[in-house]
Structure formats: structure tokens, C-alpha cells
Amino acid sequence: MRTVRILSGALLLLTVTVSPVRADDPCLGDEEEKSAKAAVAALTKAEQAGRPAELFVAYRSILGNECLDRYDKTALSRAKTGVPKLGRDLAKAAEAKGLFYSADPVRGDGKTSAFGYFEAIGDYAEANRVMMKAVQAKPDDLALFTAAWGVDEGRWVVPDQKTGERQPYVSPQAYRQELLKLASSTADRLMKAEEQDAKGLSGSAIEVAAATTKSLEKLRTAAEWMKFSQAGDKAARERAEQRGDAIASRPDSTFTQANAVMYYEFAGSSKAKDKVAQVKKKMEESSRALEKSGEKVKGAFTEQSQAEQKKFDKKKADLEKELGF
Template sequence: MILLRIFCRALLLLALTAPSVRADDICLGDDEEKAAKAQVTALNKVETSGPPAELFVAYQAIASNDCIDRYDKNVMGRAKASLPKLGRDLAKAAEAKGLLYSSEPVRADGRTSAFRYFEAMGEYNEANRVMLKAAQAKSDDLALFKAAWGVDNGRYGPRDPKSGERQAYVSSLVYRQELQEIASANADRFMKAEERDAQGLSGSAAEVTKATMGSLENLRRAADWMKFLPNGGKPAKVSAEQRGDTVMARPDPMFTQMNARVYYDFAESAKAKEKAAQLDKKMEESGRAAEKASEKVKGAITQQTETDQKKFKDKKADLEKELGF
């Protein structure tokens, strides 16, 4: 009798706790079960007759699904074991086609870049190699360069077996130095172009305006590349301040000083800001002086007009008197 009671209580306990255990495991939900089984079915089909790119995507989906092993004990191991070689083969084929880098993630249509395959597998050294190759092939592409510079965003190294933590991945110093060579070459190219434009600052007032536009554009582009170098955009900004000083030294500052102002704005140094403030003050004073001069001329014209009108009226009156009107 006692044994029967114990058995009944055990059954009751199991009945009460089983639903809560299932509820606590997100992998045991109906939707999760359907999704996992659908992935397994899709993988089995692709493994039989699917193209390699599609198979890689299927393996990747399986490897990232923590619920798969609840329903298929073998498929997770099969996916993780097959991914590295398949990914390297696909990356090698993409590199041979010239598909070095793309911003899109791995795709099943065969248009994935070598970089994306290596990145997906966590083979960051190889990913950096093809990324650098792409950046060197299009060395004047700033958007591509920025992507190459920021490759470590979102990257993590292997998980520490003791703490379970993953440290942020940091690319090698050599990789950064190779990229800086590209940045330096582009910065030098724009600075040389700026020197040619700046020659026009010694020309007429119209030539100064044209030269300033070209010069500043090249300084800005040079500074964009210099951001990735140790000194940042400082060399370009120093040149801008010097160009502003050159313009202010001209004998016709009234017609060209606004060009100096835009140079000082770009330079952004404390001295440049002070020079810009002084220039603003000078321009404001000149404006007030011009306004006063204008009012004076206007007053003189008004007075002259009134005098002329009085003379006209006097002559008219004399004439009417002489004629007997």
C-alpha cells in the first residue's frame, strides 16, 4: 500500500513538472520543431543534388541553429565538419573569378565574394588577405578602403575554455600598415593636385575664386585619406591656413578676403579661428563704412536735387513774371 502511494505521487509529480520543463526549453516549441525539421529536410535535399554555394548556406544555417540536435543528432556534426573545406573551395573559386569583396552576406546564388566566405568561417587572416587585394586593385576607392579598415567590427576570437568569454579580434599590424600605404599614396596625390590649383591664388580676383574652389576640394579629399594616418588630417589643414594667409597678403583683400575665410574655416586651428574672427570683424566694419558712405552720397544727391528744384522754380517764376502771367 505504501509503495502504491509513493508510485502515485511520483506520477503526479512528473505530470506537474513535465509541461514546465518543456516550456523552459525554447527548442521544444512547435514552431521551433517545425523549423528545425524543415532545415534538416532541406539540407538532405541539397546534399544530394544542390550546388556548392547553396549547400554552404544550408550547412551554415544548420551550424547556427542550437535546436537542431534535439531532432537530429548527426546533422550538426556533419555541417560543422563539412563547412571549412567547402567554404575554402568556394572562396578560392570566387577569388579566381575576381570576386574579392562584396558588402552582401553569403548568398546561395554563387555570387558571394571570397572575403564573405572566409569571414563566415572565421578565417580572418584569409579574409584580410583578399580584402587587401581588393583595396589595392581599387586603390582610389575610399568606400572600399573604409570597409577594409573596419573589418574587425563585430569580429571575435575563439572562446576561452575556462571563462567562456570571447575577446574582440584585432587584425595584424602588417595589415594596417599595408592599408596606410594606400592612404598615404592617395593623400599625396591630392596634395600635389592642390599645389597646382593654389598657383591661381596669385592671379586675378576671378582666378583666385576658381583656384580656391579647386584647392579646397583637393585639401578635403587629402584629409579624408589622412584620417587613417598617424597625423590625421593635420597636414591638409596646415596648408589650408597657409593658403588663407596667402590670399590675405594680396593687394586686393576687399575682393578676395572671403576666399581666405573659407580656408580658415577648413583649417580649424586656434590661430585660424582667430584670423577668421578678425576677418569677420574687419568685414563688418567695412560694411558699416560702406553703408555710411552710401547714406552720405544719398544725402548729397537728395540735397542737390532739392537745390536744383528750387532753382528751377525760381527761374520759372521769373519767366512767368517777365511774360506777364
């Protein structure tokens, strides 16, 4: 009887001791166990397949999963060691293929860009380098340039080992200066090309319309590139106002002033807004004048028709009288 009581007490003590441990351990749940085992199986499969891109994705997917060591004691250490080295190797291979940048996330299909791999392993200096190569290869790609300009968004410096604090990563000033130089060069090219388009503003009304479309397109694009500099897009907008003035001063402005309005509206200055109001007022006055002129012409034709009808009726009556009708 005494032996039974001791055994029962031991079992109770074991139950009290073990239960809290299982309850406090997030890795001992059924779902957690299933997930961890699946991750280990996927990692093993990727390692055996020998496909670096897939293995890189598999390594990254298990980082931070502390439950894996219960089923594979070295999985996390292999991943922590493998990610940086494998990432650099894959980045170099992508760079050699000319795949410098892509906005797509890292994938296991081998199509990830060099930037994507460098960014994934936190090598921001190298990521910036290949990003710059991408921008230089496509100097007119504004979307790509915008991505390069905002490259630091979401980047963080490795946390301080003592305090655990994280600071946002800031790219070197030289990187920004190189981008500004490229943006300035692109804007200058567009402004020079616009000068050629603007020559059509001295032609016929049809030529003015065509030239305005081409000219404004380049001015608007140049303005987008200029926004990255401290001076902003002032130069493009000032030129637009000048183009509007040139059109508004034409002797045939009645037929071309709508183009002047387009330039003024893009210029956006207070003076340009006043000019828009003035030109639109002239357009309304011209429209009313044309309408009145049209009514006069219509009236003249009506009077002439009535007079001719009277003459015809008189001749008809005279002829009928002469013939005895």
C-alpha cells in the same frame, strides 16, 4: 486486485520519471519540434537543389541547433564539415569574378563577396588578403578604406579548448602597414593636386572663389586620409592656414577675405581662430565704410537733383514772365 495496484504504481512511477525529462528538454516543445523539422526540410531541399550559395546559407543556419539530431542524425556533422570547404570554394569563385568586398551579409543569391565568405568561416587571414585587393583596386574610396581599417571589429580567436576563453583577433602588423602606406600615398596625391588648384588664388576675385572651393575640398579629403597616421591631419590644416594668409594679404581683400575665413576655419588652430576674428572685424568695418560711402553718394545725388530742380523752376518762371503768363 494486487495486479491492478502493481500496474497503477508502475504507471505512476513512469509518469514521475518521464515528466521532468520532457520538461527539462528544450527540444521536446511543440514550437521547437516544428522549427527543427522545418530546418531539416530546408537543408534537404538545399542539398538536393545543388546550389552552393544556398546550401552554404542553409548549413550556417543550423549550426548550433542541437535539436536537429532528433530528426536528422547527420545534419549537424554535414554542416560542420561542409561550411569551411564550401565557404572557401565560394570565396575563390567570387574572387575570380572580381567581387572582393561588400558590406552586405552572406546571402544565397550568389552575390556574396569573397571577403564575406572568408569572414563567415573565420578565415581572417584570407579575408584580409581579399580586402587588401579591394582597397588596391579602388585606392580613392575612403569608405572602403575605413572598412578595411576597422576589419577586426567583432572578430574573435577560436575559444581555448580548456578554459573556453575568447580573445579578440588582431590582424598582423604587416596588414596595417600596407594600409598606412596606401593612405599616405593617397593623401600625397591630393596635396599635390591642391597645389594646382591654389594657383587660382592669385587671380581675380571670381577666380579666388572658384579656386578656394576646389582647394579646400582636396585639403579636407586629404585630412581624412591623414587621420589614420600618427602625425594626423596637421599638414593639411597648416596648409589651409597658409592659403588663408595669402588671401588676407591681397590688396583687394575686401572682396576675397570671406575665402580667407573659410581656410582659417578649417585650419582650426588657435592662431587661425584669432585670424578669423580679425578678418571678420575688417569685413564689418569694410561693410560700414561702404554703407557710409553709399549714403554720401546718395546725398550728393539728392543735393544735385535739388539744385537742378531749382534751376529748372527759375527758368520756367522767367519764361512765363517773358510770355506774360
